[in-house]
Amino acid sequence: MLDDMTTPQKNSPAFLIQSAIAFGLSFAATGFGIFRLPLDIWQRGFLLMATLFLVSSTFTLSKVVRDQHEATRVHHRIDEARLEKLIAEHDPFKTVN
Template sequence: MSNTPNAPTKSTQAFLAQAAIAFGIAFSGTIVGILYLPLDIWQRGFLLMAGLFLVSSTFTLAKVVRDQHEASRVHSRIDEARLEKLIAEHDPFKVM
């Protein structure tokens, strides 16, 4: 067993900055691409709405996945604590 089996992982500031910059570049590139496409205004509007919906649903999906992962960690910690309590209370030499 490792010393810290359920140690929380934390992203570094550099990783957070890289992720934010990458998101900003990708989002800006999509918006600029939509604006400069040779399309009618309603076609650009459709692409813009689809892009915004994609971004918002991506954030929602990431939050749901994170919440499920955290919930499973809490359940496993509770189960481990119950097992440790049972083992600590168990006396193999106790006569029933």
């Protein structure tokens, strides 16, 4: 019996390309918006640094969430394997002395 915990989920190449394009466009639009704002250079620099920090922390958060999800899947599969082993070894007709 296969369930979603044993089969790896893969994204299609089209989804990967769409995600990369969306990220690139949004990052470029944000940079263009910061460049076009009527601000001093240090204010633009602050917004640029905040944007870069936001992007890097978003990547870090997504990696942590992915790693935690994968660890949960591994623990779940280990628990299932242990349970299956116990069920396979159990003999209901064995007498206890």
